[in-house]
Each structure stands twice: as structure tokens, then as C-alpha cells.
Amino acid sequence: MDxxxxxxxxxxxxxxxxxxxxxxxxxxxxxxxxxxxVELPEPWTPSPTRALTVFEDWPRTRPLFFVDEQxxxxxxxxxxxxxxxxxxxxxxxxxxxxxxWSGDDPVRAVQLWLTRFTVERS
Amino acid sequence: xxxxxxxxxxxxxxxxxxxxxLFEGVRSHVENFTRGEEAGFLLCSLSRLAERDVLxxxxxxxxxxxxxxxxxxxxxxxxxxxxxxxxxQRAVDLGSTAVLVHSHGCPGPAFSDDDRRNxxxxxxxxxxxxxxxxxxxxxxxxxxxxxxxxxxGGHGGLVFRRIVVVDAPLEIWHSxxxxxxxxxxxxxxxRQTLAIGPASDxxxxxxxxxxxxxxxxxxxxxQQLAHQGVGTLIPIDDQFLDETNLGxxxxxxxxxxxxxxKVDIAKRVINGIDESIEVRAVAERxxxxxxxxxxxxxxxxxxxxxxxxxREDVNAFCRRYLIPLVDIGMTIRSTGEKxxxxxxxxxxxxxxxxxxxxxxxxxxxxxxxxxxxxxGYDENPDAVGDPQVVSMNGVLASEACNSVxxxxxxxxxxxxxxxxxxxxxxxxxxxxxxxxxxxxxCPACAEEGQGDPRSA
Numbered sequence: 323m324d325x326x327x328x329x330x331x332x333x334x335x336x337x338x339x340x341x342x343x344x345x346x347x348x349x350x351x352x353x354x355x356x357x358x359x360v361e362l363p364e365p366w367t368p369s370p371t372r373a374l375t376v377f378e379d380w381p382r383t384r385p386l387f388f389v390d391e392q393x394x395x396x397x398x399x400x401x402x403x404x405x406x407x408x409x410x411x412x413x414x415x416x417x418x419x420x421x422x423w424s425g426d427d428p429v430r431a432v433q434l435w436l437t438r439f440t441v442e443r444s
Numbered sequence: 445x446x447x448x449x450x451x452x453x454x455x456x457x458x459x460x461x462x463x464x465x466l467f468e469g470v471r472s473h474v475e476n477f478t479r480g481e482e483a484g485f486l487l488c489s490l491s492r493l494a495e496r497d498v499l500x501x502x503x504x505x506x507x508x509x510x511x512x513x514x515x516x517x518x519x520x521x522x523x524x525x526x527x528x529x530x531x532x533q534r535a536v537d538l539g540s541t542a543v544l545v546h547s548h549g550c551p552g553p554a555f556s557d558d559d560r561r562n563x564x565x566x567x568x569x570x571x572x573x574x575x576x577x578x579x580x581x582x583x584x585x586x587x588x589x590x591x592x593x594x595x596x597g598g599h600g601g602l603v604f605r606r607i608v609v610v611d612a613p614l615e616i617w618h619s620x621x622x623x624x625x626x627x628x629x630x631x632x633x634x635r636q637t638l639a640i641g642p643a644s645d646x647x648x649x650x651x652x653x654x655x656x657x658x659x660x661x662x663x664x665x666x667q668q669l670a671h672q673g674v675g676t677l678i679p680i681d682d683q684f685l686d687e688t689n690l691g692x693x694x695x696x697x698x699x700x701x702x703x704x705x706k707v708d709i710a711k712r713v714i715n716g717i718d719e720s721i722e723v724r725a726v727a728e729r730x731x732x733x734x735x736x737x738x739x740x741x742x743x744x745x746x747x748x749x750x751x752x753x754x755r756e757d758v759n760a761f762c763r764r765y766l767i768p769l770v771d772i773g774m775t776i777r778s779t780g781e782k783x784x785x786x787x788x789x790x791x792x793x794x795x796x797x798x799x800x801x802x803x804x805x806x807x808x809x810x811x812x813x814x815x816x817x818x819x820g821y822d823e824n825p826d827a828v829g830d831p832q833v834v835s836m837n838g839v840l841a842s843e844a845c846n847s848v849x850x851x852x853x854x855x856x857x858x859x860x861x862x863x864x865x866x867x868x869x870x871x872x873x874x875x876x877x878x879x880x881x882x883x884x885x886c887p888a889c890a891e892e893g894q895g896d897p898r899s900a
Contacts, residue, residue, distance in 0.1 A: 350885015352807075379811065391733075405819035408731035408757035411764055411897035416819060 323380065328353050331377060331428050338429040345374075345410055352378040354410065357432070360389075365396035366439045373432070374414055381426035387435040388414035395444035402444060457496035457605040457621075458593050460488070460543070460582065461766045463796035463893075464611035466501055473506045474547040474584060480514045481521040483507050483546035485531045487538060489895035490577055491765050493740055496605065497578060499543060500766050500893040505531050521546065528566065532573060539898045541577035542570060545584065552620075553585035555592065567594040578602060589617045610766050610795050612847075612861045613854030614743060632718070633673045640855035645673060651852045652676035654742035656730050656758050658710045659683070660832050661772050662748035663694040664841030669746075670714040672849055676722040678738050679710040682729040692834035731757050740765055744851050746844055747771040750830060751822065752805055752813045756888075759793065759800040763892045769793040770847045771800055772840040776831035776869065786836055786869025790843045791879070792851075794862040795892060802883040836869040843867075843874070 328344060335342035335355055343356040355375045362369040371393055376386040391413050394400060403418035419438040423431065462470075466486075474482050484506035488499035511524040535542045544566070547553075555563070563581055570579045571594035580593030582604070591604025607617035629637065629645045637645055651674050655662050658679045666679055685693060685700045693706070695713035707725035714723050726738045739745060745767050747758040755771055762769040774788040793799045843865050850860040865876045882889055 347887050348885060348890020350883070351887035351890060378807065383811075403820055406729065406731055407753070407819075408736075408760055411891070411894060413731040413733060413736065418818060418820060 323353060323377070331355060331380075334427075334429055335375070335432065339432070347410060352376055353380070355428075360436070362389075362393065362436075362439045365443055366393060368392060374409060375428070375432060376409070377428070380428075384421075384423040384431050384434070385428065386416070387432065388416050391415045395442070397444045399444060401438065401442070455601050455603045457603050458578065458580075458591065459496060459498045459605050460486075460501060460591075460607045461491075461498050462486070462501035462607065462609055463766065464609055464615075465796050466504060467607075467609045469504050470545055471547075471584065473504075474545055475549060477549060479509070481546055481548075483521055483523070483544060486543045486545055486582075487531075487535050487540045488543055489540055489893055491740055491895040494737070497602075498740075498765075498895075499541070499578075500895045501543075502538075502540060502893045503534075505534070522562065532570065535574060541574050541579045543579065544581040546581075547584040549586075551586040551588055553583045553588065553590050555581075555583055555590065559583070560592075563592055564599075567592075567599070568597055571595055572597040580604075582607070584617070587617055588619065590619050608743070610768060612768070612792070612794060612851045612856075612858075614768075614851060630673060636672065640849070640853055644849075644853040644855065647853050648673040648849075649675040651743050652678065652741055653848055653852075654678040654680065654739045654745040655710075655748060656680045656735075656739070656745060657748035657750075657754075658706050659689060659748070660692045660834070661774070661837045661841050661844075662746070663692075663696070663706070663710065663713070664838050665746050665748055665772075665844055666710045667694050667713050667717070668842065668845040669848060670717040670721055672845065673718070674721065674848070674852070676724065676741075677710075677714055678724045678726070678742055679707045679714075680726045680728070680730055680735050680738065681706040681710075682727055685709060688829060692832050692837055694834075730754065731761065736761065739767075742767055744768050744770065744848050746848060748841070748844075749773075751817070752810055753819060755800060756805050756810060759805065760888045760891065762793065763795065763799055763888045764894050766795040766893050768795065768851050769800070770844045770851075772844045774832065774836060774840060774867075774869070776833065776836075778831050783831075783870060786833070788836060788840045788867035788869060790840055790847065790865040790867070792847045792860070792862050792864070793879075797862045798879045798882045799886060799888045801888040802886045803880045833869065836867070839867055839869075839874065840865075 332342045332344050339357045341358050345356045346354045357373040359370040360373045372390045374388045401417035405416050406413045407416050421434045486501045487503040488501050491498040507523045511527040513522050531542050575596045578593050578595040582591045589607050593602040603621050604619050605622045609615035633645050653669055653674050655665050658681045683706050685696050685704050687701050696709050705727045707727050711723045711725050714721050724738055726735050728735050745762050747755055749755050771791045777785040850856045862879050863876050867874050
């Protein structure tokens with residue numbers, strides 16, 4: 323992905339989610355876009371929280387999606403079927419959530435990921 | 445009642461960790477006295493540990509000749525404030541700190557009165573601007589060094605300990621404050637010392653080795669590292685022993701099944717060999733906060749994990765913190781009736797050279813694992829485990845321990861360095877080879893030496 327495409331991703335996500343920062347570690351890596359302030363529905367907390375998207379093999383595959391490790395649901399636990407991933411010097415929370423994907427709209431991709439927190443409370 | 449003097453907080457030690465290539469660049473400049481003294485600034489990231497701070501050297505900025513003013517005999521060095529401003533700006537832009545380096549060219553280095561005067565003028569200001577990062581100055585000797593560090597405008601409570609040159613072997617430039625306890629040679633290591641030299645005992649005692657995954661491969665590794673005399677071992681694993689582990693888990697017994705954490709078995713094995721070995725076990729899965737904090741204390745990390753994404757995480761961590769990594773892995777394919785393939789590898793990944801993401805952990809390999817075995821797959825109790833054979837694990841573990849031994853003691857006299865070993869478990873063939881060149885655009889190498897995240 324060239325620099326222009328990356329900047330388009332950042333702009334689109336910033337417009338939709340209030341802010342987006344390109345934190346890609348080096349020119350050869352897939353774009354890593356940090357969303358510093360993403361709203362989560364109750365009972366998920368804290369909200370807003372940070373989210374990190376990694377656009378590997380974009381747009382053929384949906385982006386990888388991680389939230390701040392501190393996010394917990396109504397039972398005080400992380401999302402079910404979660405795992406930790408070391409990215410950019412920190413541990414981020416990934417979780418299993420399937421949805422059909424096609425297209426090239428990064429905002430829609432992130433919104434689909436976020437429906438995990440709407441449809442499940444834990 | 446007499447006033448009670450305020451209790452001084454214990455001093456924090458400061459280390460510098462630097463790759464061989466960068467250190468040679470620094471030395472070639474500051475140890476060139478043809479024009480008199482030379483100096484430059486190392487830009488460093490930070491790794492904050494429990495009791496010390498480790499500066500991770502990233503960039504070297506020698507003071508250009510055009511900016512220098514020397515006195516008549518070349519022994520007093522000063523340079524333009526414009527250069528200081530450039531360096532400071534670069535440090536701020538990177539979120540790094542600046543460390544001044546020069547040399548007097550002799551062992552037992554000590555700062556001169558001029559050095560001290562210049563230091564006060566420079567670092568009182570630098571440290572306020574770069575706060576909360578510490579900053580300061582290093583003076584190189586001959587295989588030793590001294591340093592003086594500042595934080596938030598003040599100078600106190602920070603004690604420079606050592607420079608660690610990251611290579612095989614690790615090279616330590618000690619300061620006078622590097623309190624290495626003079627201990628008698630350990631009788632139990634007498635035969636090893638005969639083999640690899642009398643200096644090895646103290647080096648091993650002073651070393652800390654992290655072992656991520658202490659099951660099939662890792663249980664062999666911790667046992668051998670304990671026998672070798674490594675002073676501090678950091679086993680990391682979140683699992684309890686189950687019955688299927690007993691076929692290959694060194695040190696485990698039937699009584700441990702479903703009751704004992706694998707790290708507790710590791711501790712039992714290690715301290716059964718030598719009670720004096722410090723064991724900092726963490727019963728969590730990397731990259732939890734506790735495991736990251738524990739592994740930052742390691743001089744070398746051995747990764748004994750099955751999943752490629754987990755090995756990717758450890759590789760990325762070791763790159764950020766300039767820690768040598770020894771990675772072992774075994775893949776066995778069976779027809780169901782008999783062994784089809786048994787391929788293993790040991791890879792020594794040294795900062796400054798190719799990492800696992802440069803050639804082995806490719807994007808396609810990681811993507812395939814995500815599809816076929818998504819994260820969390822191995823935590824499912826009904827998931828089919830991978831084939832394993834204890835004796836084949838042992839071959840890889842032993843070569844990994846030889847690699848650790850070489851990184852710490854240098855016993856191979858440069859013959860091992862950063863290499864890979866390919867093992868065929870069917871034929872017993874073990875072949876070593878060079879690592880490829882670093883991959884341009886490798887995401888892990890792009891984060892090399894960046895240390896703690898800026899938000900930390």
C-alpha cells in the first residue's frame with residue numbers, strides 16, 4: 323500500500339471515529355492505525371477506549387482489530403475467546419468475532435468489528 | 445528531639461545497551477585522538493525496569509569538526525550550542541534521550557574538572573527538556589567506563605553501572621559501581637570450567653535468561669541452563685501439567701498432573717540442581733504485563749513455543765529491547781501410522797542482524813496459521829495436540845543451550861554467532877548455516893531498540 327492510500331485510510335477513520343493516527347512501524351509493515359478514542363456500549367468499560375487496526379492484505383481480508391487490554395464486559399472479564407497480541411511495545415486484546423467481509427470501506431470494517439460489543443455483553 | 449534526616453531513596457542503576465556495530469562506530473570516533481578529544485551523542489530509548497533503567501542506543505551523532513573548539517593541547521573539548529540544539533531537537537522528535545560520549549583512552553576512566561563543569565551546564569537543561577527521560581554522559585575507558593546521569597534538572601540517585609554490547613558473546617564494560625560479588629568458583633561447574641575457561645563461571649552467575657514456554661522444549665532448556673550455572677532464570681508459561689505432557693516434560697511426575705503449574709515444575713527442577721539460582725517464574729502467557737516486565741530483565745531469551753504468532757510476539761519484544769533471542773521449534777508430521785517428517789530448527793537472532801520476521805515468520809505463514817488455527821485454538825481442551833518426541837525436543841534444546849552458553853561466555857571464539865541449525869529428526873542430521881541478510885521493511889526490525897512505548 324502506498325503512502326497516499328495509507329493517508330486515505332487515516333483520514334476516513336479519523337472522520338468516522340474522531341481521531342486516527344498512523345503508527346505503522348516502518349515502511350514495509352502493514353498499515354497500523356490507532357484509534358485513540360472509540361466509544362463502546364454498556365456494559366463495556368472503559369469507554370471511550372483505544373483500538374488498533376492492522377490492515378494486512380487489505381482490502382482482500384478484513385483488518386485485524388484490537389482493543390485496549392483493560393476493556394472488560396459485564397462479568398468483569400475480557401471478551402470471550404480473547405487473546406493477547408504484542409504490538410508496538412504493548413499487549414493488545416484481540417478477540418474472536420466472525421462476520422462476512424467484502425469491499426474496501428475501512429470505516430465499515432471497524433464498525434463491523436465494534437458490533438461485537440453491541441451483540442455481546444461479555 | 446534532633447531532626448530526622450530524610451531517608452534517601454535507593455539509587456537506581458543505569459545501564460546502556462548497544463549493538464556491536466553501533467558501538468564500533470562510537471569507538472572509532474571517540475578513540476581517534478589524532479586531533480585531540482572527540483565526542484558525540486547517542487540517542488537512546490528507555491527500558492524502565494524495577495530497579496534500573498536501561499538506555500537502548502539507536503543513533504550516533506558525532507560532533508562535527510566544524511562545530512568543535514579545542515584548547516591548545518586538544519584536551520578540552522567544546523562545541524557549538526547550535527549542535528546541541530540540533531541533537532536535542534532530534535531527540536525530542538524521536539521521543540528519545542541524548543547521552544554524551546567521549547573517551548580519555550585509558551582504563552579506570554574518571555571525569556575531569558572540565559568534564560564536570562561542562563556536564564553541569566549542559567545536562568541540567570537537557571534533563572528538564574527531556575523529562576521524564578534521564579540523560580547524561582559516558583566516559584569510555586579500556587573495557588570499562590564511567591557515567592553521570594541527570595533527571596528532571598537534578599543530579600542524584602542515578603548510578604551508572606555498565607555498558608552491554610549486544611553480540612555473541614555479550615561484552616560488558618563495567619563501571620566502578622558495578623558491584624559484582626566476588627564469589628568462589630562453583631565446584632559443581634568444575635568440569636565445565638575446564639572445558640570453556642575459568643571466566644565462564646562468573647559470567648554465567650551474572651547472567652539472566654528468560655525461557656518462554658517451559659513444556660516440551662523449554663523444560664529441557666531450563667534444566668540444562670540450571671546445570672550450566674546461569675544465575676537467574678525467568679521461566680514463563682501459564683499452563684498446568686496434563687497427562688499428555690508427561691511423555692516429554694523433563695522434571696514432571698505423575699503427581700503433577702492437573703495440579704502443578706509448569707513454571708513451578710521448572711522452579712523445582714532448577715532449585716533442585718542449585719538453590720542459589722534465582723528463579724523469577726511468571727505463570728502467565730506472554731505478552732501479559734507481568735511477563736513483559738519479567739522478560740525485560742533478561743540478557744538472553746529462549747523461545748520454546750509452538751505457535752508462530754507467539755514466536756512473532758517474542759521476536760518483536762526482543763528486537764525492541766535489544767535482547768538476543770534463541771528460538772527453537774519442531775514440526776512433526778505423521779501419516780497416522782508412522783513418522784513422515786520431523787523438522788526442527790534453532791535460530792539465534794541477534795540485534796543488528798536478521799530477525800525471525802526477516803526470513804522465517806513470513807506474512808503468509810502467519811496468515812495461514814490465523815486461518816487454520818486462530819488464536820486461542822491451543823487453549824481449547826478438545827483441540828488435537830501436535831505430535832512430539834521428547835528425544836527430538838532434547839536435541840534442539842541442547843543446541844539452544846549451547847547457543848546461550850556461547851552468547852554469555854563466548855566459548856566458541858566467534859564460531860557460533862548468529863546462525864541457524866536445521867534438524868531432521870528422522871535421520872538425525874543437524875546442519876548449521878548462516879542467517880540471511882536483514883529484510884528491508886521488516887516490521888520487527890523497524891522497531892529495534894525502541895524500548896518502552898512512548899505512552900508508558
